[in-house]
Amino acid sequence: MRVVRAAGPDIVEVAEVTSPALKSPTDAVVSVTASAICGADLLPLSGHVPGFEWGTVLGHEFVGTVAEAGADVPFAVGSRVVCSSTVSCGTCWYCRHAMSSQCEQMALFGFSGVYPRLDGGQADLVRVPHADRVLWPLPEALDDDAAVFIADILPTAVRTVERAEVAEGDSVVVLGAGPVGLLEGLLADASGAHVVMVDPERRRRVEGERLGLRAVGTDEVLGVIEEMTTGRGVDVAIEASGHPDALASALAIVRGRGMVSVSGAHFDPDRPVDVGRMFAKELSLRFAMGSPTDDRARVAEMVLSGRIDPRPLITHRFPLDAAAEAYRIFRAHEATKVVLQP
Ligand SMILES: [Zn+2]
Ligand SMILES: [Zn+2]
Numbered sequence: 001m002r003v004v005r006a007a008g009p010d011i012v013e014v015a016e017v018t019s020p021a022l023k024s025p026t027d028a029v030v031s032v033t034a035s036a037i038c039g040a041d042l043l044p045l046s047g048h049v050p051g052f053e054w055g056t057v058l059g060h061e062f063v064g065t066v067a068e069a070g071a072d073v074p075f076a077v078g079s080r081v082v083c084s085s086t087v088s089c090g091t092c093w094y095c096r097h098a099m100s101s102q103c104e105q106m107a108l109f110g111f112s113g114v115y116p117r118l119d120g121g122q123a124d125l126v127r128v129p130h131a132d133r134v135l136w137p138l139p140e141a142l143d144d145d146a147a148v149f150i151a152d153i154l155p156t157a158v159r160t161v162e163r164a165e166v167a168e169g170d171s172v173v174v175l176g177a178g179p180v181g182l183l184e185g186l187l188a189d190a191s192g193a194h195v196v197m198v199d200p201e202r203r204r205r206v207e208g209e210r211l212g213l214r215a216v217g218t219d220e221v222l223g224v225i226e227e228m229t230t231g232r233g234v235d236v237a238i239e240a241s242g243h244p245d246a247l248a249s250a251l252a253i254v255r256g257r258g259m260v261s262v263s264g265a266h267f268d269p270d271r272p273v274d275v276g277r278m279f280a281k282e283l284s285l286r287f288a289m290g291s292p293t294d295d296r297a298r299v300a301e302m303v304l305s306g307r308i309d310p311r312p313l314i315t316h317r318f319p320l321d322a323a324a325e326a327y328r329i330f331r332a333h334e335a336t337k338v339v340l341q342p
Contacts, residue, residue, distance in 0.1 A: 022070050033342070063147040155290040172188045266287075
């Protein structure tokens with residue numbers, strides 16, 4: 001079978017390898033029908049994942065059908081399923097309290113080093129541990145294009161907007177118009193908020209406008225805040241870029257008692273945060289990674305009810321064999337969401 005793997009820094013290769021086999025009664029093997037590329041897939045390629053093993057198969061956003069199921073897996077062969085991006089144990093304190101993103105035995109598909117190695121789903125076949133928990137049977141009405149978003153980024157966006165406590169009439173600025181930021185903008189808009197997307201890249205702003213959102217450049221932010229709030233500051237800022245300067249901007253543009261909610265990935269342990277301002281303005285700062293295993297059913301319901309349709313974010317599709325080109329255009333920000341179809 002074919003896999004897409006990170007063969008070295010900035011090297012994506014399609015390789016022929018032995019098909020995965022069940023290792024435990026709770027394992028399943030999934031035959032992948034669609035697998036999206038995520039910004040997090042770029043982290044090991046750019047050397048941001050300590051201890052990453054070259055050769056790890058990439059991909060943590062995939063849907064498919066069950067090809068083989070262990071004795072303790074409650075899905076029949078042939079069932080359509082979406083796989084959660086992370087594997088969680090189901091028994092630790094966090095899992096028992098529906099906080100699977102903090103599971104003590106967490107693993108992320110397509111990663112090694114920071115977590116135990118778990119080969120990902122940009123492949124013809126993928127082994128899924130704890131399949132009884134990690135896989136979720138797809139309702140017939142949810143097509144593959146919508147379902148790939150349930151694996152990771154839509155639950156992340158939902159959590160981030162919920163933790164921001166966005167309410168009808170709120171002024172909301174989303175910093176970063178990548179796929180997660182765009183979903184957050186759409187969700188805040190669906191809540192009746194006044195949403196402005198901010199991104200320094202013109203292509204991403206155009207993409208936001210194509211989806212019906214207002215989008216401005218970073219140099220226009222202060223003018224927008226003046227216009228929306230007579231300079232008071234916005235009710236909510238959502239940081240969706242992972243850039244440290246964007247986090248500082250988010251804290252600077254919210255009003256007193258405002259809320260900053262962060263889905264961007266931050267790794268810097270030494271970056272200063274202006275706690276003086278946070279105290280004086282009584283600000284709240286929250287982070288969200290998303291818990292697809294806990295949230296997928298209600299997130300799917302949001303899609304089925306029409307509250308949010310993530311599918312227009314897919315701008316490109318490639319066969320698995322063209323994965324290197326797919327990664328190139330995704331990394332160059334020439335695409336919004338890219339789907340690989342084995
Ligand atoms: Zn992802
Ligand atoms: Zn756990």
